[in-house]
Amino acid sequence: MKKEKFDYTNATVRLWLLAKQTGDLLKMCTERLFSEYDITTENYDVLVTVKYLGDRVNIVEIASWLRRSPNSISMLVDRMVKAGLVRRIRDKRDRRVVYVSITGKGEHILELANPGCWEVIKAILSPLSYEERRTFLSLFDAINRQALQYLNPGEDIQEMMKKRENLHAELMKRLPPYAWMTASEPEHKGGKKKL
């Protein structure tokens, strides 16, 4: 076995494992914070989606945004309805359509948890400069594109990613202002140390 080939396979396997597992590690980081407010990271993600992605989002839209199955989101929303965090609202014009909206309690918890969550995000990403963040993003985009192509053969992936980009822009417009106010200054490139 050639050394080069070994290095290549080694890097490939490590990359796959890290790409697959880093999300779980990041979820653990916020879990501790959210448990103070009696919610899970999953609950928080649904609250953020319902509150900032649009006024009227349904189960399928929440599932698609969070990269989860509609079935698992539906069960999650059921539990969140019981906990008083969100409610299901039937559309007046089309009774078959059901939207999910945030309750006063959900909104209150979101307001309490948001600043801490933003602090965690900043702390975990702090070693990365703005340029490194951009590189990281384009690498993620490349494998996300491939994964979407694999999962949706024959579909217009460009269009799919464009749609998601628009949703992200929508979310950014609605995010509360402390996110901007407390962000590290781009002048410093956000990098505390180099890789």
Next chain:
Amino acid sequence: MKKEKFDYTNATVRLWLLAKQTGDLLKMCTERLFSEYDITTENYDVLVTVKYLGDRVNIVEIASWLRRSPNSISMLVDRMVKAGLVRRIRDKRDRRVVYVSITGKGEHILELANPGCWEVIKAILSPLSYEERRTFLSLFDAINRQALQYLNPGEDIQEMMKKRENLHAELMKRLPPYAWMTASEPEHKGGKKKL
């Protein structure tokens, strides 16, 4: 709000979401393949860990390697014992210690699923050159280090990551040879297209 600051926060939020959600997307890609063998991606990950990480791994080691809680791995292993994929073995010298080992059925399924899984990994990572894979890895390493520091204040993170690296080397030694034989040649840099 300054444009630069917006771009910076925008990139940060997108990066956090992608880092958190890409793993779920990758799991969806292998889920379809594994369902042909009546196993989930979780089952496959445990089979790989039990078979290739070492001869005698316990629940805590499996959980740590897969970045999961020992409790959730314990329940998963219970279900896999019922499905005949793994067995629990009590240590002869210390009856309190329980190891998990793979059964003949588990091994057979692993052999069937491995080549297809490797094809998925190659396909999803195909747009990335060797250099890009290395960059991706070092970016992942940087945020993993931060996350581990956040989750384990006061502990020696360098040592923790070194230990994981050794486990990875162990896994690479035991991986079946088709992984090497079918890997893209490093001569081609593995890149079908540039970012």
